[in-house]
Amino acid sequence: MYRINLYPEYVERRHVARWRMGRTALVTAVLAFEFILVIALLITGLLLKEQADGLRVEIGRLSQRVDAASGQRPEIDVAMRMMQLRLGRIDWSPKLASVSQQIDWTLRLTELMGQTEGRGRRAGLELKGVIRTGGAEMQPVSLFMDAIRNDPRISVDFPVVKLGNLEGAGSARFQVLCAKGKEAS
Numbered sequence: 001m002y003r004i005n006l007y008p009e010y011v012e013r014r015h016v017a018r019w020r021m022g023r024t025a026l027v028t029a030v031l032a033f034e035f036i037l038v039i040a041l042l043i044t045g046l047l048l049k050e051q052a053d054g055l056r057v058e059i060g061r062l063s064q065r066v067d068a069a070s071g072q073r074p075e076i077d078v079a080m081r082m083m084q085l086r087l088g089r090i091d092w093s094p095k096l097a098s099v100s101q102q103i104d105w106t107l108r109l110t111e112l113m114g115q116t117e118g119r120g121r122r123a124g125l126e127l128k129g130v131i132r133t134g135g136a137e138m139q140p141v142s143l144f145m146d147a148i149r150n151d152p153r154i155s156v157d158f159p160v161v162k163l164g165n166l167e168g169a170g171s172a173r174f175q176v177l178c179a180k181g182k183e184a185s
Helices: 008-070 074-088 092-102 139-149
Strands: 107-115 124-131 160-163 173-179
Touching: 092 107, 092 139, 107 139, 139 160, 139 173
Parallel strands: none
Antiparallel strands: 107 124, 124 173, 160 173
């Protein structure tokens, strides 16, 4: 025998039961997804913590290696001192070349003296000479001084170029002083 219940209450109860079951399945699925998501985040956090700890250890090791490598060895210290001494020295050959190129034919150098800095001495270049024409005309000396004053080979080390002592009034002898400081001595 077949029994069919066609009462509207029965259909409505089945509909409500199906809706509740669907809602329960949906809530259960969302909760399961959230649970899986929380577990995945925990595992990811643990893995990232392990990687961070490994990187910290590696950074510590690398910084020790860099510190050990950056410590200078004695031969590097000696080489650095030699380079500093070399950079502090005056290279005289460009200065002498400049003087030989800038001097006029009317002038003749009788004495050329270069002095390095040290023990209370100032670095400088002293040029003594005579005017070949024998007169007291100082224009060639003045032109010579301007030429060496404007030559970078001399002015890099000796920016001050001035006329030194003259021997006697109307003499053809001159002295040019090139110095580092404000006053040439």
